[in-house]
Amino acid sequence: MTMVxxxxxxxxxxxxxxxxxxxxxxxxxxxxxxxxxxxxxxxxVKMDDGTVKVFIAWRSQHNSALGPYKGGVRYHxxxxxxxxxxxxxxxxxxxxxxxxxxxxxxxxxxxDPHKLSPGELERLSKAYFEAISDxxxxxxxxxxPDVYTNPQVMAWFLDAYSRVKRGQYLAVVTxxxxxxxxxxxxxxxxxxxxxxxxxxVAKKLWGGIEGKTVAVQGYGNAGYYAAKTLHEMGAKVVAIxxxxxxxxxxxxxxxxxxKKVKNETGSVINYPKAVKKLTNEELLELEVDVLVPAxxxxxxxxxxxxxxxxxxIVEAANGPTTPEAEAILTKKGIIVxxxxxxNAGGVIMSHIEWVNNRMGGWITEEEAKSRLEQKMxxxxxxxxxxxxxxxxxxxxxxxAAAYAIAVDRVVRAMKLRGWI
Ligand code: GLU
Numbered sequence: 073m074t075m076v077x078x079x080x081x082x083x084x085x086x087x088x089x090x091x092x093x094x095x096x097x098x099x100x101x102x103x104x105x106x107x108x109x110x111x112x113x114x115x116x117v118k119m120d121d122g123t124v125k126v127f128i129a130w131r132s133q134h135n136s137a138l139g140p141y142k143g144g145v146r147y148h149x150x151x152x153x154x155x156x157x158x159x160x161x162x163x164x165x166x167x168x169x170x171x172x173x174x175x176x177x178x179x180x181x182x183x184d185p186h187k188l189s190p191g192e193l194e195r196l197s198k199a200y201f202e203a204i205s206d207x208x209x210x211x212x213x214x215x216x217p218d219v220y221t222n223p224q225v226m227a228w229f230l231d232a233y234s235r236v237k238r239g240q241y242l243a244v245v246t247x248x249x250x251x252x253x254x255x256x257x258x259x260x261x262x263x264x265x266x267x268x269x270x271x272x273v274a275k276k277l278w279g280g281i282e283g284k285t286v287a288v289q290g291y292g293n294a295g296y297y298a299a300k301t302l303h304e305m306g307a308k309v310v311a312i313x314x315x316x317x318x319x320x321x322x323x324x325x326x327x328x329x330x331k332k333v334k335n336e337t338g339s340v341i342n343y344p345k346a347v348k349k350l351t352n353e354e355l356l357e358l359e360v361d362v363l364v365p366a367x368x369x370x371x372x373x374x375x376x377x378x379x380x381x382x383x384x385i386v387e388a389a390n391g392p393t394t395p396e397a398e399a400i401l402t403k404k405g406i407i408v409x410x411x412x413x414x415n416a417g418g419v420i421m422s423h424i425e426w427v428n429n430r431m432g433g434w435i436t437e438e439e440a441k442s443r444l445e446q447k448m449x450x451x452x453x454x455x456x457x458x459x460x461x462x463x464x465x466x467x468x469x470x471x472a473a474a475y476a477i478a479v480d481r482v483v484r485a486m487k488l489r490g491w492i
Contacts, residue, residue: 077370077394079158085395087161090475093468099492100483104164107157109133113203115181117196120189127196129181131204132160133213137485140211141177142167142419144218144247145200145225148368151180155369159218162390163419165478166412170451172423177213179204185220197225201232208233210243210430216422217247219292219368223259227252243429246422253429257440258421263297263366264441265417266388268448270298270362271305273384273409273470276456278361282306285360287382289313289352290367291331291340294388294415298364299327307362311355312340315367318355319346357381365392372397380406387411402469410471412478413455420447 084105091101115127130153133141143163146156156178164176181200185193207213217226226248233244248254257264274281284307288299291314299309308324316339319325325346333343341349356363356376363382365371369391372380377397385401386409387393393401393408401408421444428435459465459473486492 077373078154079369079391080154082370082391082394083158083161086471086475087479089395089472090479093472093476094480094483096479096483097492103486103492104135104161104479104482107132107134107160108136109207110153110157111204111207112153113200115196115199115203117192117199119192127181127183129179129200129203130156131179131207131213131215132156132177133207134160134176134178135164135482136175137482137489137491138164138168138175139173140175140209141213142172142174142216142422143176143178144216144418145179145181145221145229146218147181147183147185147220147225149182149184151182156180158369159390162412164482165475166416166419168481169412169455169474169478170416170420170447172419174214174419174423177215178218179215180218193225194228197228198232201229202236205233205236208244210241210426214243214422214426215245216419217293222293223247223249223254226254243426246425247418248425253425253433255421255425255428255435255440256437257444258418258425259293260297260301261421261444262294262415262418263299263388264301265420265444265448266294266298266364266366266386266414267301267305268417268445269409269414269452270302270364270384270386272449272452273386273407273456274362277384277407280306281362283308284362285310286362286364287311287355287358287360288364288366289318289355289371290365290389291334292366294418295364295366296327296331298366298386298388299330302362302364303327310360311350311358313350313352313355314340317341318350318352319343320348320350320355320358321346362386365389367392370394372401374400377401378404380404382406385409386414388415390415398469398471402467408469408471409452410469410474413451413470413474416451417444417448420444
């Protein structure tokens with residue numbers, strides 16, 4: 073996808089709007105519109121054929137007023153410094169809104185991981201973590217998975233850190249494999265949380281999610297578990313897409329069967345029981361009750377917002393809707409459950425994993441899942457109530473309420489510390 077929209081510009085616009093809404097001073101914008109620290113590293117990696125390739129990578133630490141930086145690392149061929157900065161800012165708001173003791177951070181390596189062998193990927197991952205090891209740590213900055221990274225990559229990160237620091241610090245990364253202090257629930261957490269958030273808003277709008285039609289754009293970890301959980305809750309998932317295209321069946325798709333086909337053939341488009349194939353653009357414009365963008369930034373823009381027919385958009389991806397598009401959606405009465413609320417399940421579960429590591433492994437999976445669900449319910453209600461009671465809902469969407477709560481908490485922490 074070409075970068076017509078700069079996510080950092082979008083993130084700054086959202087911050088500006090919130091500062092105006094809350095009546096805060098210019099110094100707040102000055103402090104929060106730029107990350108506290110941005111580290112760029114170049115990583116020479118020996119490839120299997122003996123040549124050396126140099127990769128460029130970043131870690132952005134946006135704000136630490138509430139605690140150590142926390143957020144994932146993405147491997148993507150088009151990632152860049154501005155994208156990573158925007159994602160780290162969104163993590164600050166996400167962590168704040170969820171009531172976690174974390175600031176916001178994010179990392180990225182510009183690479184197409186599908187083109188590397190497992191050995192090359194291991195050497196690249198360890199080189200990255202070694203290069204950023206001075207600024208991360210269980211009480212400094214705690215990375216986790218994001219787009220195209222997974223528990224195996226976290227295991228390599230942990231190992232690289234252990235070698236540099238000569239000790240075992242399990243809590244330096246989350247989203248780890250179970251053998252290394254990870255938790256089962258972390259795998260499903262983002263998509264599961266998105267479904268819980270969608271269900272809570274659906275209860276307010278329609279009395280429940282049962283029988284409601286859903287389209288899911290993007291079928292990675294977040295998209296798959298969102299579709300699966302919504303299906304289990306009784307919603308009807310009628311369309312699913314990935315980077316190669318989408319499929320549609322008005323009678324409903326089985327998310328597990330679709331996932332199996334994607335795993336076996338490389339894409340959902342090979343699913344035999346679809347009545348129609350769709351482009352990603354067509355999927356976004358379908359006549360459904362709920363649309364779940366679960367891929368990357370800037371897919372709902374001023375170019376297509378007018379054509380969106382869903383009544384409710386629940387953002388499993390980070391930054392899928394531009395501010396210009398949101399203004400159009402709000403005017404049309406389409407409700408947006410924003411990313412910093414709807415996809416917080418991942419980092420909420422990361423926090424439980426981090427606490428568990430520091431307690432020497434005490435929390436059961438059952439306890440973890442019920443805590444995650446409860447937190448998603450509480451957060452959704454908190455944002456909904458703020459939106460309904462404190463804002464003009466014809467002018468502001470749920471994002472404005474989520475941002476108001478999140479930015480306010482960070483600002484209060486900064487005041488207490490004497491930063492502003
Ligand atoms: N990458 C995920 C996100 O965007 C999870 C971050 C984490 O668990 O620290 O929220």
